[in-house]
Amino acid sequence: MIESLLPGKLTARQKKEAERKKKEALARKKREAEAKRKREAEARKRAESRRRHEEAMRRAAEDRRKREAAAKKRREAEAKRRREEEARRKAAAEAKRRREEEERRKREEAARKRREEAEANQPKPPSPSPSPVVTPPPVVPNPGGSTDPDPTPTETAAPEPTDPTSSPDPVETTVPDPVGTTDPDPTPPDTSEPEPTDPPSSPDPVDTTPPDPVDPVEPEEEARHRFDSQVDFSSNQNELENPVTEFKQTPDLFVDLSFYGTDLRFDDGAEVEMWSFETADQRKNFPGPLIRPKEGQIFQAHFKPSKGNHTIHWHGMEPDPRNDGVGHTSFEIAGEYTYQWQPEKGRPGDPNWGTAGTYFYHCHVNTTLHVQMGMFGPLIIDPIVHEDYPVSPGARRAFVDGPEYDIDTETLLVPYSMATRWHGMNHAAGLSGEDAGLNHFEPNHFYLLGGELARRPGGKETVWSLKSLRANVKGGSRKRTLLRLLNANYLPTVLRFQDSWGKPVPMAEVIAHDGRPFRDTSKPGEPSLPCGEAGYPMKTSILRSGSAERWDVLLDPPSAGEYQVVVEFRHWITDEIVGSRTVRLVAS
Amino acid sequence: MDERSANLNNPNDNLDEGTMGDEATDAAVSRWGFVKYGAIAGLGALALAGGQQPAHAQPAATPEPEADTGTEAKDAAGTATETGDPSGTGAGTGTATDSESGSGTDAGTETEVDTETETETEAETETEAETETETETEAESESESETDSKAARESSDEPVLDVYINEGYLKMVDDSLVYHRGFGDRPTEKNDADPSLAIKPRVFLKDGDLVASRVYPVGAPEPPHGTPEPKGPDSRNPGQYLIHRAYWGSFMPERVIVAEKGSTIRLRVHNRLAKEHELAIHGAGDDGEDATTGKIAPGENVLLELDAPDPGVYIYSDPGNQPVERTLGLYGALVVMDSSDPWCIAPGLAEFERQWVWLAHAVDPVWANIEAKGGTVNPATQRAVPRYFTLNGRSGYESMGMTRDEELNRASDEETTISGYPRQFEVREFGEGSEAGSLRGGQLVRMVNCGIVFHQMHFHGNHLWTVRCDNEDWKRSEGYVDEDGYLCFQQWEDVIRLKGMEVKESIIPIKRPPDAIDQVWNARNSDWGYPMHCHSESSQTAAGGMYPGGLTAHWIIKAPFKGPYKGAGS
Numbered sequence A: 001m002i003e004s005l006l007p008g009k010l011t012a013r014q015k016k017e018a019e020r021k022k023k024e025a026l027a028r029k030k031r032e033a034e035a036k037r038k039r040e041a042e043a044r045k046r047a048e049s050r051r052r053h054e055e056a057m058r059r060a061a062e063d064r065r066k067r068e069a070a071a072k073k074r075r076e077a078e079a080k081r082r083r084e085e086e087a088r089r090k091a092a093a094e095a096k097r098r099r100e101e102e103e104r105r106k107r108e109e110a111a112r113k114r115r116e117e118a119e120a121n122q123p124k125p126p127s128p129s130p131s132p133v134v135t136p137p138p139v140v141p142n143p144g145g146s147t148d149p150d151p152t153p154t155e156t157a158a159p160e161p162t163d164p165t166s167s168p169d170p171v172e173t174t175v176p177d178p179v180g181t182t183d184p185d186p187t188p189p190d191t192s193e194p195e196p197t198d199p200p201s202s203p204d205p206v207d208t209t210p211p212d213p214v215d216p217v218e219p220e221e222e223a224r225h226r227f228d229s230q231v232d233f234s235s236n237q238n239e240l241e242n243p244v245t246e247f248k249q250t251p252d253l254f255v256d257l258s259f260y261g262t263d264l265r266f267d268d269g270a271e272v273e274m275w276s277f278e279t280a281d282q283r284k285n286f287p288g289p290l291i292r293p294k295e296g297q298i299f300q301a302h303f304k305p306s307k308g309n310h311t312i313h314w315h316g317m318e319p320d321p322r323n324d325g326v327g328h329t330s331f332e333i334a335g336e337y338t339y340q341w342q343p344e345k346g347r348p349g350d351p352n353w354g355t356a357g358t359y360f361y362h363c364h365v366n367t368t369l370h371v372q373m374g375m376f377g378p379l380i381i382d383p384i385v386h387e388d389y390p391v392s393p394g395a396r397r398a399f400v401d402g403p404e405y406d407i408d409t410e411t412l413l414v415p416y417s418m419a420t421r422w423h424g425m426n427h428a429a430g431l432s433g434e435d436a437g438l439n440h441f442e443p444n445h446f447y448l449l450g451g452e453l454a455r456r457p458g459g460k461e462t463v464w465s466l467k468s469l470r471a472n473v474k475g476g477s478r479k480r481t482l483l484r485l486l487n488a489n490y491l492p493t494v495l496r497f498q499d500s501w502g503k504p505v506p507m508a509e510v511i512a513h514d515g516r517p518f519r520d521t522s523k524p525g526e527p528s529l530p531c532g533e534a535g536y537p538m539k540t541s542i543l544r545s546g547s548a549e550r551w552d553v554l555l556d557p558p559s560a561g562e563y564q565v566v567v568e569f570r571h572w573i574t575d576e577i578v579g580s581r582t583v584r585l586v587a588s
Numbered sequence B: 001m002d003e004r005s006a007n008l009n010n011p012n013d014n015l016d017e018g019t020m021g022d023e024a025t026d027a028a029v030s031r032w033g034f035v036k037y038g039a040i041a042g043l044g045a046l047a048l049a050g051g052q053q054p055a056h057a058q059p060a061a062t063p064e065p066e067a068d069t070g071t072e073a074k075d076a077a078g079t080a081t082e083t084g085d086p087s088g089t090g091a092g093t094g095t096a097t098d099s100e101s102g103s104g105t106d107a108g109t110e111t112e113v114d115t116e117t118e119t120e121t122e123a124e125t126e127t128e129a130e131t132e133t134e135t136e137t138e139a140e141s142e143s144e145s146e147t148d149s150k151a152a153r154e155s156s157d158e159p160v161l162d163v164y165i166n167e168g169y170l171k172m173v174d175d176s177l178v179y180h181r182g183f184g185d186r187p188t189e190k191n192d193a194d195p196s197l198a199i200k201p202r203v204f205l206k207d208g209d210l211v212a213s214r215v216y217p218v219g220a221p222e223p224p225h226g227t228p229e230p231k232g233p234d235s236r237n238p239g240q241y242l243i244h245r246a247y248w249g250s251f252m253p254e255r256v257i258v259a260e261k262g263s264t265i266r267l268r269v270h271n272r273l274a275k276e277h278e279l280a281i282h283g284a285g286d287d288g289e290d291a292t293t294g295k296i297a298p299g300e301n302v303l304l305e306l307d308a309p310d311p312g313v314y315i316y317s318d319p320g321n322q323p324v325e326r327t328l329g330l331y332g333a334l335v336v337m338d339s340s341d342p343w344c345i346a347p348g349l350a351e352f353e354r355q356w357v358w359l360a361h362a363v364d365p366v367w368a369n370i371e372a373k374g375g376t377v378n379p380a381t382q383r384a385v386p387r388y389f390t391l392n393g394r395s396g397y398e399s400m401g402m403t404r405d406e407e408l409n410r411a412s413d414e415e416t417t418i419s420g421y422p423r424q425f426e427v428r429e430f431g432e433g434s435e436a437g438s439l440r441g442g443q444l445v446r447m448v449n450c451g452i453v454f455h456q457m458h459f460h461g462n463h464l465w466t467v468r469c470d471n472e473d474w475k476r477s478e479g480y481v482d483e484d485g486y487l488c489f490q491q492w493e494d495v496i497r498l499k500g501m502e503v504k505e506s507i508i509p510i511k512r513p514p515d516a517i518d519q520v521w522n523a524r525n526s527d528w529g530y531p532m533h534c535h536s537e538s539s540q541t542a543a544g545g546m547y548p549g550g551l552t553a554h555w556i557i558k559a560p561f562k563g564p565y566k567g568a569g570s
């Protein structure tokens, strides 16, 4: 107010000052406005730039998506082309194989005729009677050494076992064999006369053509298959309609297997969908039929899976890849195929040879699911009979120079646990990349399958369950009881032998594992005796085993009476007991 | 410090090229050349780059605005501060905050970010580059000042392998990314496109050197694609071969440290994570105790120094929160060899043509996610449900070398796919000092289960002869069943039990498959490939299906050799 009363008193300086202030204020305002405008402009610019950037990113992303889509399309087209190419190549290779086989068969047929004519005058050996073998008996009469390969001396300094003239097993035929389908060796002519030490060097008497290893025709299959992804691999396993059996021989043992699926009732009342194998005289039983060839026999199994792709892997048998039954190293069977292999013969005291023992066969397609669904059965290889190791009546040897056991009480024990959640899925569950939960096996039923091999029920749609065991007490004429443990379970298991009060009884002598005997191999250049014979039988009351292992165990109960056999099913991570089964063992 | 070890200590140089002066000139020798294969880590990088990260993702760890991993890491720290995103220095606690401020501002400020982060990033990478070169000296001076008696013993010219406990994401066989921790050989960040979660193979030599070599013995000829070629035909066994005795080198997989008997193993273990961690070499200490760093606090490092234990295989892992840290990826194996006879398990024990080290592992992504978000898994209440099963870090078709990535296939061939030419095998004298017998010997497979599930290693085509379990030699006579029911005796097996943390050693004969008929064998003109797979069948899956996408491999009996025979080896 005073100022307004004294306007005239303002000095020029003051005026100037006021003016300046005003100007400054104005300028400030202007600057601020300008700054604001600038800021806004900048913000706009930034926004614009961001928008452009985002736009560019979007476009880039779009481009990338397009490029990727195009690339994916190209890849898929390429993959398709490659698959078709591969399929063509495979088909061509199979066709070639088939032609070759055809020619081979013709040649063999001609040779056979000639031989038959030559032999027409000679008396024929009596043909052994009832043979389940479907194909005609072997037409490989021993050509009397004329075509026999020179039994070349052994490969190493190792002592050559004295066995060469392994006599055709006379014992086997007199023993009533418990197993219907798979009578081992119905024919005396043992193709095994002098033992060639070096398998590859022995020209086959049947195959008149010399081996022709260098076939200059196109490489039949890509040396290595390549896939775009795990799903691509899993959902595109090799599949062949009717693959040909190479160098198909006349079999000594032939079985005809097919696939079945049905609901089965288990001993705890559970009714569950199962898949497995069947033969004409074992219909829809679980596990699959026992197959029991003898060392040295040519074994063939015809398999025609009726629903979906399957294979048969002869677990522990070691043939060539085509007969090994694995999709990704050979083929899955869409139509039919005849597997062929010949279990190697044992030699006494030699740890390098021989296959006699306990095995199993199982499907190897989407195995996690298919084996759990039940696609397996027992496979036992019996030894050849060596002249130095004759066999008593009613007995058999576990391997060529192995201990004798009592045929009547020979028992198969198959731990198997079941997760019912998995039963009811599609054959190809998980293969297209969907989460089928197959990594998580949570069994809710625990079974002991099997029983006395001489007494498998022959019915239809039955589960072969182990109800109790018998075991011979030492002494008397009976040999010991052989227990064959086949672990068809996905979990670790513990097998215990105990008395009725639960006290451990070390009655189990472990003689073989995975089809190979335990031998003392400590002395190179000397025979390797079976452990029992070498003076330290491995006896125990407890035995651990895991999935797919097989153990051959001779039972030696200390005295007559009742015992218990316990199988614990353990967790595969924590080792906790998740299930348990106990059966009675009666020793007499 | 000699030149080689000096160079080795620079994590950026040691594994790159074969350019190591004088040593590198011999091409036939594998001392330096290699490790350009990307294996899993490399693929993981691709997956990351193509996935969440924009195209300009730097190879070095640059926190990405979109990737929330930075904040996750902070959560993980719980107690905040530097542990989340330590810079490249690893051991350096002081510098650790730098990068964090970077990622921290990202979240807050809005518009400026675009331009600013870019410059920031540059600056960061620069400093990172700087600090990395300094890492060694820095760390060394630190450890010198440490009061730890072992550290005090260390003199500057003794080579040390720096081990970095890192975290990151690995690509599984189905391309999904799963959080892992691992013992790496260079410091990397959680969101690194190529995290270092496995040590590339190193060898502590008896003479005191430390070298980076995938091949042992160092300098031995590399078997082409992993396959030892034969010495010549076995005239007494047509179609079969005599092997080169004491000739071929063996490729080691990632995570394997080799130490020669008489050497001193020195690992400086840097904990770059938010929680305490530890590196223990199980059974490698005096009297079979674990040799361990003890708990290492976040940001700290500890020097572990020990004399190489007896020849054998020793798992190393972080035993923390058993078995969680190991399952998250903190595992590997120490292989001790006797350099006086490096083609034997130990002098007087099984001899082999070459050896294969197989590390089995099982991955549980649920556990991984809990830990990635900063939680702590309680293994008793949160039961493990593994979803991926690996062999040498690979599963399914990757492990079989059947991908379209040739480098990956090659790594599988060299490290996993057992292969060789058929030979007559004599189990009574494949080694153990026998002169003639060893020419017909097999290959050694060392199966090491660093995971948690009970594996059953099943080989098609040949039975294997098992000689050792957990560094205990099984006898050739007088076997026994132990009190737990395990049978201990040298034996043939087609299924080899391998429980968690167990080591089994077996000889694969590579012989003619015994049950193939003669005609088929004689007409053979291609490789015969067989599967090896675990028979605890759940391990054959990936992500709940995709059989056979789990712990599996192939092994190969080679087609007739076309020559020429080479190598003057015995």
Ligand SMILES: [Cu+2]
Residues within 6 Å of the ligand: A313, A315, A362, A548, B458, B535
């Ligand atoms: Cu199997």
Ligand SMILES: [Cu+2]
Residues within 6 Å of the ligand: A313, A315, A364, B458, B460
């Ligand atoms: Cu198999």
